[in-house]
Amino acid sequence: xxxxxxxxxxxxxxxxxxxxxxxxxxxxxxxxxxxxxxxxxxxxxxxxxxxxxxxxxxxxxxxxxxxxxxxxxxxxxxxxxxxxxxxxxxxxxxxxxxxxxxxxxxxxxxxxxxxxxxxxxxxxxxxxxxxxxxxxxxxxxxxxxxxxxxxxxxxxxxxxxxxxxxxxxxxxxxxxxxxxxxxxxxxxxxxxxxxxxxxxxxxxxxxxxxxxxxxxxxxxxxxxxxxxxxxxxxxxxxxxxxxxxxxxxxxxxxxxxxxxxxxxxxxxxxxxxxxxxxxxxxxxxxxxxxxxxxxxxxxxxx
Numbered sequence: 001x002x003x004x005x006x007x008x009x010x011x012x013x014x015x016x017x018x019x020x021x022x023x024x025x026x027x028x029x030x031x032x033x034x035x036x037x038x039x040x041x042x043x044x045x046x047x048x049x050x051x052x053x054x055x056x057x058x059x060x061x062x063x064x065x066x067x068x069x070x071x072x073x074x075x076x077x078x079x080x081x082x083x084x085x086x087x088x089x090x091x092x093x094x095x096x097x098x099x100x101x102x103x104x105x106x107x108x109x110x111x112x113x114x115x116x117x118x119x120x121x122x123x124x125x126x127x128x129x130x131x132x133x134x135x136x137x138x139x140x141x142x143x144x145x146x147x148x149x150x151x152x153x154x155x156x157x158x159x160x161x162x163x164x165x166x167x168x169x170x171x172x173x174x175x176x177x178x179x180x181x182x183x184x185x186x187x188x189x190x191x192x193x194x195x196x197x198x199x200x201x202x203x204x205x206x207x208x209x210x211x212x213x214x215x216x217x218x219x220x221x222x223x224x225x226x227x228x229x230x231x232x233x234x235x236x237x238x239x240x241x242x243x244x245x246x247x248x249x250x251x252x253x254x255x256x257x258x259x260x261x262x263x264x265x266x267x268x269x270x271x272x273x274x275x276x277x278x279x280x281x282x283x284x285x286x287x288x289x290x291x292x293x294x295x296x297x298x299x300x301x302x
Contacts (some may be wrong), residue, residue: 008155010076011067017079018084026089027051035247037105041273042129042277050110055087062087100278105144108133109270112154112289114142118255118268121181123239126127126272133275148281154266155289156259157296162188164263165235167295175288177239177252184235187258233258241269241284248274250281265292 015033030047033039038049039047062083065076081127145152157164165188235256242249249272251287259263268290269281 008066010065012061012068012077013076013079013083014059016083017060017064017086017240019054019061020083023051023054023058023087023090025137026054027093027196031246035245040127041248042127042130042131045131045274048090048093048097051090055090055094058083058087059091059097059194088223097102100280102277104279104282105141105148106135106276107141107144108275108277108281109137109268110139110145110149110152110277110285111142111268112152112285113229113265113268116144116150118236118253118266119227119249120253120268121183121228121236124251124270124272131274139228145282149286152282154264155292157263157265158261159257159263159296161258162236163262165264165294166256167292168256168265171288171292171295172237172239172254174239175284177241177288179237179239180238181238184233187233187235188256229255231257243280248280249286252284265289 002279015053029046030039030044030051034041034044058293061081065080065083069076109117159293169179187230230236238252240249240253241252251270251272253268255268257266267285269277269285271277271281
């Protein structure tokens with residue numbers, strides 16, 4: 001008589017595979033809906049956290065499956081291994097986000113000018129949902145930025161404002177910035193040519209009026225008061241930038257200022273949602289300024 005040994009089945013391993021597969025599908029669907037669809041960042045973050053929690057549960061169950069496989073040779077090895085593969089994606093994303101969260105300072109707005117940051121043309125306004133954050137950027141936030149990103153600073157170029165302005169627009173397009181508003185672009189227009197001199201021997205115009213009226217300001221009219229960090233001769237460009245894979249939204253502001261035959265470029269980047277930019281905003285500002293250096297190679301100053 002032949003005795004046939006039947007291996008036990010680990011239900012934990014099979015449940016681990018089912019749960020991990022669901023967590024993987026949920027995360028991928030949320031990612032695609034956030035990157036290419038209407039899903040807002042707070043909702044995507046909630047779904048990502050939920051999928052990571054399910055992935056953790058799947059990992060625990062897969063470990064139990066491996067233990068059963070080792071102890072009694074239960075049918076669990078393949079199911080547990082597949083569960084770990086599915087769970088690795090949402091857990092890897094959550095782990096990378098947590099590392100950036102604790103490694104970088106808890107700020108959401110970075111600027112190359114921490115004393116007088118460029119002011120927004122249209123202040124960003126988005127519903128934060130459960131991702132609450134402070135309403136204003138404090139001096140302590142700027143100090144934390146300086147400690148974390150000491151090399152993040154503006155650029156001075158030995159070139160005219162119109163030349164640097166053209167370079168900024170080219171680099172902004174290459175870096176994926178969608179310009180939504182601008183101010184002071186007329187300051188980059190070339191100066192008008194000199195009027196031709198009166199030909200020699202021509203008679204002066206005797207028909208000119210003896211008195212020229214002087215324009216007066218309207219009663220009650222007051223000059224526009226510009227916010228700190230904005231001069232009437234500045235050029236401001238405001239736009240939106242999104243990360244390549246996840247599609248996180250960042251608001252970007254670029255300020256160009258002409259100073260003593262040079263042009264100074266400052267930049268401000270803020271995450272649209274949440275109280276933490278995870279180092280992405282500072283990294284993008286640094287890449288943009290290096291790309292601008294390459295575009296304007298030959299006219300960069302100290």
